[in-house]
Amino acid sequence: MENKREILSVKDLNKSYDAFKLKNVSLTLQAGSIMGFIGRNGAGKTTTLKSMVNLVHSDTGSVEFFGMDIKTHESEIKQRISFAFGGVDYYLQKKLGTITNVYKRFYDQWDEKAYEDYLKQFELNSDKNVKELSQGMRVKYGLALALSHHAEILILDEPTSGLDPVSRDEILNIFTDVVDSKQASILFSTHITSDLDKCADEITYIKNGEILVSEEKDSFVDSYRLVEGSMDQLTEALKSIIIGCHERRGEFSGLIKSKDCENAQDIKCSPADLESIMIHIERRA
Ligand SMILES: Nc1ncnc2c1ncn2[C@@H]1O[C@H](COP(=O)(O)OP(=O)(O)OP(=O)(O)O)[C@@H](O)[C@H]1O
Structure with missing residues (x-):
């Protein structure tokens, strides 16, 4: 990969729940790449992703985005990244336009033109309520929001779960377009390994709270x-x-x-x- 630049570095994250431990989780994400995060149910994917963005407080370890620690530079980092745990499935009675008006106030770099373009590309209508959207449309709306504040890293927990093969393919094409046009790098968890066969550059595989492998997909598979x-x-x-x-x-x-x-x-x-x-x-x- 040309121009390797580390934009996310997770080192030795530990988190203990009563019946589960995340153990010394480490990984790095390079600019311009798509990393797939795989592991069985309960392996620790969501806990890891939430720990990265400080939604879960790790016991020990460090997370740096763009060389800055999430614990000391959280608001600065969150201007430059976007994360989503599931599709947009809150505020079901609200119109997309209403949600967007609240969301965009948090982002200094909100780009209304980019947002309008994504709505058009994803065939979304601002006047619709969230409850009127299919699962795939909710994921696309979440992506439109994420991509319209020039996020440099997207962290997505199972963005393609529940989508039909055609919608999944569309989402994966959007991922590759976003990365190829150098707008953002993507880290996403999934159970659908064929999605990763199609689009991932790197694979991180977690088993029982421990990282088994984190490396280039092709060399891992080979x-x-x-x-x-x-x-x-x-x-x-x-x-x-x-x-x-x-x-x-x-x-x-x-x-x-x-x-x-x-x-x-x-x-x-x-x-x-x-x-x-x-x-x-x-x-x-
Ligand atoms: N707040 C919590 N309190 C106690 N245990 C928790 C908490 N959150 C998660 N766990 C436990 O941590 C383990 C890992 O959960 P996690 O959601 O990270 O797994 P996952 O790999 O994302 O699973 P899935 O693929 O099913 O979404 C599970 O055993 C879960 O029950």
């Missing part, structure tokens, strides 16, 4: 291969390198590290995708 075969092909040597082996109807499937491919000759070995990697890693004891 570091694994999917192996399949009949049970009699599952030798002791293969068992020692296979990850998350699963047996079904006399056939096994699992992951191996790409570097171990030469030890799995005569076995069907194919490229992995994020979904298969996640499934097998989660199956690992």
